[in-house]
Amino acid sequence: MALKVLAVDDSLTIRELLRACLTNAGFDVDVAVDGMDGLEKLPEAAPDVVITDINMPRMNGFEFIDALRGGQSPTTVPILVLTTESASELKQKARAAGATGWIVKPFDETRLVSAIRRVASYDA
């Protein structure tokens, strides 16, 4: 079974890029357009790794991570934050919310895939 990734980003371009890269790497990819959508799709997607953007309408990445880590039944699914900012402050904030790691845009395919493999608990 392929590793399952849920990619959350409000930009269609980035979603399509992620989908292409990750499908190419042999992962099963689901996408969501913002945090709210991500939460809705989570049960069905049952991802091994979640990738999320920070700046999104309705529910941003921090709120999304908060919702995943907090709440009634917190999950420890690895979460990678997609960010154009490489500022350490932002990473700390993402970390505080419960992110596992981050990927700085623009990402290249190899790095993206290796970052996912680094945090995935699945030996793919």
Next chain:
Amino acid sequence: MSGTNDIRDTFFLECEDLLEALEEGLQEANEHIADGAIDSETINAVFRAVHSIKGGAGAFALNDLVHFAHTFETVLDEVRSGALMPDAEIMDLFFRSSDRLVDLVAAARDETPVDLSENQVLEAELKKYAPDEEEEVEADDFQPMGLDFSMDLPDLDFDDDAPAPAKAIGFEISVRPHDAFYACGNDIVHLLRGLSELGETTVAVETDAHADFDEIAPEKSAATWSVRLITEESEHVIYDVFDFVDGICDLKVDPIHEETMEDEPISDEAADPVELEVVQKIESPAEEAPVEVKKSEVPAPVKAAPVEAAKPDAGGKAAAKTSRATIRVDLERVDRLINVVGELVINQAMLSQCVKEAGITGSTDISSGLDEFKQLSREIQESVMAIRAQPVKSLFQRMSRIVREVASATGKRVRLVTTGESTEVDKTVIERLADPLTHMIRNAIDHGLESSDARTSAGKVETGTVTLSAAHRSGRVLIEISDDGAGINRERVLQIAIDKGLVDANAELSDTEIDNLIFAPGFSTAGEISDLSGRGVGMDVVKSSIQSLGGKVSINSIPGKGSTFTISLPLTLAVMEGMVVEVTGQTMIVPLTAIVETLRPEDKDIHHLGTGEQVVSVRGVFIPIFDLGSILGYRTTKSYSSNQVLLLISTDEEQTYALTVDSIFDQRQVVIKGLSENYGELPGIAAATILGDGRIALIIDTDGIYGMNSHSAIKTQQPWIGAA
């Protein structure tokens, strides 16, 4: 990666939406700068738009775009965080930056070079409001996953054969995860695996002494991991592995040097019995297992099932405008569908004809089924047309940029008011309307509006208003561009037209005719060719491009009050309502929109002129009669006989003439099939269509017919060729 080009296309399509959202957000913000009540969601949306453009552009290495978007975004972020309050000056800068972004996106899409100096000027202005550059530099140092190869190319170190003194042959690494380590979804296994990829590892774990079973907290950290890694990689590569967990574990990395290895394989932590055992394993080459966990109490966090979608309180958030659920479809596919549906409509007409000819009438199953078929095909046609329809909003938003540019170039103060932005028009029409509309807006400001001083002395408010509106009216789209300027200076227009030989010096022209002179080729009212409205094209080009869309443009100007230009367009370029007529046995279509009325005049109303021409008197007005058959060369006689029918036609120039046809069949929707591609431009013929019986009928170009026959004082006529 496959499909990169598709994704690139997707990016530019998305950019259009984002730039639209940006413009919309800026305008919304601009309306609130005075009262300082800018909605934070508006600023967020503006920020996100720029941010997303930057993100996507980065993926395609569009560096100019990325760089500019970054600078812009940095300032927007200041606004977002509340550190910067936008005033009129800043908003103006934002608008200009937004315009620049539009240009950069277009340049990137078309792969045309950009004038970087323009970027630099704007960037310099933006940077005045941005926080210190220093932060940015610092930030870049922390880039862990970016494309910064300089710090991530271990090969460089590897290839370096220079005998570095006391080069490390490996590292002793000690990791003590904090509780947060596990809370963030990390797993020590990944780190150990990451290290094992760098070289030969031996791992030991030391767990804390446990208290009672009851007190064991599985989500807590309870172990320290020691790894002995033999590698030629340099130290920062080790730190890269721990990149994600920096700050949520205690990490100690000590280099192992060769001498240490030879003399005493066990370093200063020799006292640890576990370590000792492991190290011995290194020395026996048969031992393969790179990772050895000595004690079993690994505090592996329980991997919980995904959370049952913890919905945030939906009411609380200022819900952003819900995005339209859309799919993107290749335009070619839609056009193919429209074509096929056109064939369907023709086919349905043919079927009706067959049924009629077979003598089936009344309320039979066939005819009721046929009626239903007719209804359905009509509905399908309308739905398909609706696919191509788009709100004119994007077009109008582009105009606000033009207004800004022209306003600043002319030094006039202008306000643009738009209404009916949600009016939907065929996509092709929207695209092809952009240039004429741009020109008309430029004209409205440059020529229509007076200077501030002139306005003040005329008792008007200093800021001129240009109104752009769109509305559906009786199956057509009306777009109006009006200004509250001085109106058309008819004396001057007439004088120029006479000077340029466009009209006879002694011609008697109505106000409307004079106004329409500005559409004459080669006419330019500007005393000096202004680089704004000028550009070598006049209103004649505007007019012909509107006509090529099957549209009409008319002027209504009131001296001292302003001018209104009304563009009337068909909803679609693919079908039209037509009157089916017969001339010398030929079936032809006359566009219904051009027909004012049909009449069969009495003989006493027909008057003969000396030249052999005829006119008809309709309610006291004399109207010239043109015989369609003779104009198209089907017959030589051109005098009206009482068994014929006259169609009263109104042209774009508001001229009226009567067209003689032999008989009228009915009026129906016809599918326009272009001819110009195969036959070039035919005078008097706009296009063709296929009738129900399979025959081809020509669609008459009513304006062209007038141009071929009129002896008007105005010597400028251009036939319109419909259907592209």
